[in-house]
Amino acid sequence: MSKSYINKVELKQGQVILFNRQGAKRPIYHMRIHVRGMRDVHGNRLTYIQESTGEVDLDEAKRVALDRYDELRLRVRDDAPAKELSFADMYELWWVHKKKALEVLHREKGRKAASIPPTCTAASCSVFTCFG
Known part of the structure; x- marks a missing residue:
């Protein structure tokens, strides 16, 4: 023991x-x-x-x-994950995917630096104040 x-x-x-x-x-x-x-x-x-x-x-x-x-x-x-996801976890998974898609889009448009639009960061702030 x-x-x-x-x-x-x-x-x-x-x-x-x-x-x-x-x-x-x-x-x-x-x-x-x-x-x-x-x-x-x-x-x-x-x-x-x-x-x-x-x-x-x-x-x-x-x-x-x-x-x-x-x-x-x-x-x-049922092939489900052992622990359920919180809203913050779901948002984090979504944001990683979305950030990669934005970077690809910026490179395709010929932009040198992959900047994240201010609306995305503002959205994350407002989302967490509502749903935490």
């Missing part, structure tokens, strides 16, 4: 591990879940997901962890 895992409990043949963090003020259970085939938003393979259950009671922590395990299994089966 690792030194950082206190009160370690294994479920589902070790695919779900519940534990308390060493040095924590409150004995909240955390979960470490492994589901074969998990991927992130970019398609990279994930070994495990580690999150807090938010529970102090072991039985409630088991319920939360097993629910999350079932949710992850369904996501893998």
Whole structure:
């Protein structure tokens, strides 16, 4: 057993591990879940997901962890990413693509420096104030 895992409990043949963090003020259970085939938003393979259950009671922590395990299994089966994207993450992915497209457009028009139009940076400011 690792030194950082206190009160370690294994479920589902070790695919779900519940534990308390060493040095924590409150004995909240955390979960470490492994589901074969998990991927992130970019398609990279994930070994495990580690999150807090938010529970102090072991039985409630088991319920939360097993629910999350079932949710992850369904996501893998549906070929969906293990974690959902926030609006900021979606915007960042879009902006990388949009910035590359703008740079290509500027080069095609014969511009030397690929400058980003002020409306794009202003749009990003107003978008995050509304949707954060």
